[in-house]
Amino acid sequence: MPKFGVTNLHAIVFNYLTCFIVGSLVYGKMPITGAILGTTWFPYAVFLSFTFIIFFNVNAFTIQKVGMVITSVFQKLSLVFPVVVGLLFFGETSNSIKLFAISLTLVAIILINLPDKRILTGNSEVRKYWYWPIIVFLGSGLIEITLLYVQETGKVVDAGVAFVTILFFLAGCWGTLFMLFTGAVARVKLVDVIAGVMIGIPNFFTIWLLLRGLEIGIEGSVLFPINNVGVIFFTALVGIFIFKERMSKLNYIGLAIAIGAVYLISS
Numbered sequence: 001m002p003k004f005g006v007t008n009l010h011a012i013v014f015n016y017l018t019c020f021i022v023g024s025l026v027y028g029k030m031p032i033t034g035a036i037l038g039t040t041w042f043p044y045a046v047f048l049s050f051t052f053i054i055f056f057n058v059n060a061f062t063i064q065k066v067g068m069v070i071t072s073v074f075q076k077l078s079l080v081f082p083v084v085v086g087l088l089f090f091g092e093t094s095n096s097i098k099l100f101a102i103s104l105t106l107v108a109i110i111l112i113n114l115p116d117k118r119i120l121t122g123n124s125e126v127r128k129y130w131y132w133p134i135i136v137f138l139g140s141g142l143i144e145i146t147l148l149y150v151q152e153t154g155k156v157v158d159a160g161v162a163f164v165t166i167l168f169f170l171a172g173c174w175g176t177l178f179m180l181f182t183g184a185v186a187r188v189k190l191v192d193v194i195a196g197v198m199i200g201i202p203n204f205f206t207i208w209l210l211l212r213g214l215e216i217g218i219e220g221s222v223l224f225p226i227n228n229v230g231v232i233f234f235t236a237l238v239g240i241f242i243f244k245e246r247m248s249k250l251n252y253i254g255l256a257i258a259i260g261a262v263y264l265i266s267s
Contacts, residue, residue, distance in 0.1 A: 014196025023165025111254025
């Protein structure tokens with residue numbers, strides 16, 4: 001986005017509004033009615049809408065201070081939260097192979113992201129802001145646990161399409177209010193809107209398909225590890241083949257472990 005002069009805040013707000021439009025199309029009707037206030041999931045939608053806005057900014061700040069690599073590792077390691085909750089509180093299946101495979105996903109995430117030497121040696125910025133990646137880790141885990149909880153406890157129906165659509169609508173509202181309050185609305189550019197639309201379409205399906213996966217019976221202790229390690233895996237492939245990034249032997253070992261881990265968990 002910086003290459004095209006896109007302002008992050010503006011794009012993310014239009015992203016949420018785009019998510020709302022896409023969700024309404026998927027749902028087949030406008031989900032905003034007086035009845036939503038009485039649904040069991042509405043308080044969770046309000047909570048997550050605040051959480052999305054807050055942790056988007058936390059993630060951005062952490063990336064700026066300690067780098068994309070460290071931030072990505074801690075964000076994806078948050079898969080341990082829904083895994084533990086699913087196994088302990090929702091009676092998901094557990095055996096030695098599955099637990100071994102989940103452990104492999106954690107190893108794969110770290111190895112794939114290992115080229116940045118600051119992970120091993122550190123620098124003044126990393127040492128100064130060492131606790132921010134932990135906040136990213138906790139925030140990502142909180143979001144994933146909440147999504148797992150609302151689906152597993154039956155608070156949402158139809159894969160939560162109305163829930164997700166309202167969630168993004170509220171996040172867009174908070175972002176819009178912030179832009180109005182700070183005067184940022186006057187600085188919105190067409191490129192911000194275009195970027196927001198391009199991000200928003202896949203972003204809606206990112207969240208909705210997680211709930212859809214849980215609805216059709218995929219356990220959280222399976223779905224979240226595959227999702228998180230899959231994101232890291234395919235991001236690495238894009239880096240290699242599109243951006244011609246060089247990877248170390250440990251990176252390739254991490255990719256191989258990721259494939260093995262996903263295979264074991266899926267089986």
